[in-house]
Amino acid sequence: MSENDGGNETGDQTGGALSLPARAARSAVLAAVFTCAACGLVYELALVALGSYLVGNSVTQASIVLSVMVFAMGVGSLLAKPLQGRPVVAFAVIEGALALVGGLSVLVLYAAFAWLDLYVPALVVVAFAVGALVGAEIPLLMTLLQRIRRQDAGSAVADLFAADYVGALVGGLAFPFVLLPLFGHIKGALLVGAVNAVAGIAVVLWLFRRQVRRAARTGLWAGMAGVLAVLGATYALADGFEVSARQALYRDPIALATRTPYQEIVVTRRVALSGRPDLRLFLNGDLQFSSVDEYRYHESLVHPVLAGPRDRVLVLGGGDGLALREVLRYRDVREATLVELDPEMIRLARTHREIAGLNRHAFDDPRVRVVAADAFSWLRSASGRYDAVVVDMPDPDDVATAKLYSLEFYGMVKRLLAPGGRMVVQAGSPYFAPKSFRSIEKTVRAAGLEVVPYHVDVPSFGDWGYVLAAAGRTPALTLPADVPDLRFLDAEVLRASTAFGRDLRHRDVEINTLVHPRLVDYENEEWKDA
Incomplete structure (x- = not known):
């Protein structure tokens, strides 16, 4: 295109009309490729991570994002063919649009989830x-x-994709280790959008500025400034937006919210008309306990398993300390080891006034040993034997948590059981999720343990079930002879807890394994309409 053609670019020049020597100019473009690739992968990971947090089932979320994005990349490549006659202007416009769409993507999707219930279409x-x-x-x-220097197609593609892939590596590592912990989902995406705009627009416009007409150049610089202004203003308002959007997801006022490298922790608090406070803990949006009735859940979980030997007790999960509280009510428990993934959850259970009050400052007991580790990984190298094991894990709605309900997991627990030792597993709701409940029961049995399923009513959760297990013989579902004074559980309630209605009895289900996590499918199928 010549200077008189009336277009936005002055010609398809090679080497000339650049702001730098050819070698330096080429390096600058490859640096832009590197940066844009890093930004693109961050957008992709941000969408996957947000979906996993808001909706659960990380495999499904990753599949949707990756398949749609890869397909769209092919469409975008085809649509770019007519733009190659004006690559400088076209690239600057595309990078501005990408910075805006990618930077605002997390905020838009969070709003679609919180207020519009249109998350998946969005x-x-x-x-x-x-x-x-x-x-x-x-x-x-x-x-x-x-345009900078003509070279054979193979060499050009090799250089471009090398910069692209290295940039993707940096973006992939920066997202979980830098952006997410330091800035969070929303601000992290906005920050990357700003970097994308500067790298994609400013570098190219500066490098090829002599090849772009003044009016077009001015318009593109103004456009970049507008994109940065929108992203900057949104960044300034992001905290307020996040508070409002998060509150829209919870019935009660939020008293505390924090995001850790592992999960989002939210504590809500309200006072009923009767004056009774209701403190609730949520992890990634899932209710973990209500202070109004958590004693029903934890008494039913802990005391039956302690009817046998209990010198050394292992608690897997239960970072709120409430199961640990029940364990420590027995003075003959010599050692209680708690393995919890998230150090921040442990810190909160120790220091948050109301949560520490609920767990009766269990973590201050000298008999307690706390291990901040992934329970699955810890079990692989654990030694010693335990008389009782309490497995109090979050519901298995994605593959990360489903492994904590797998055949392999229960096999490792069995290896740590002392002679006569027993294990109890929280197994979800036999009413709302009967397939999940029976799959957990069947998986524990497949690990070589004899089982007794039982269930009780926990108003905040509904009908809630457990699986008591032991090696060699079916464990007796009883209370310890020296059981302390309990608020809910007694021998009569425990006897009734083994009775299941006809609609809740055995289902034709598969066991849950690492390579075949059927529990994720059952959970997502059963809870979506609950």
């Missing part, structure tokens, strides 16, 4: 838009590289 639209814009980058960048 996710597909956003993933497609980001993917199409990312896909359009490569043909245009290839054209820009050839």
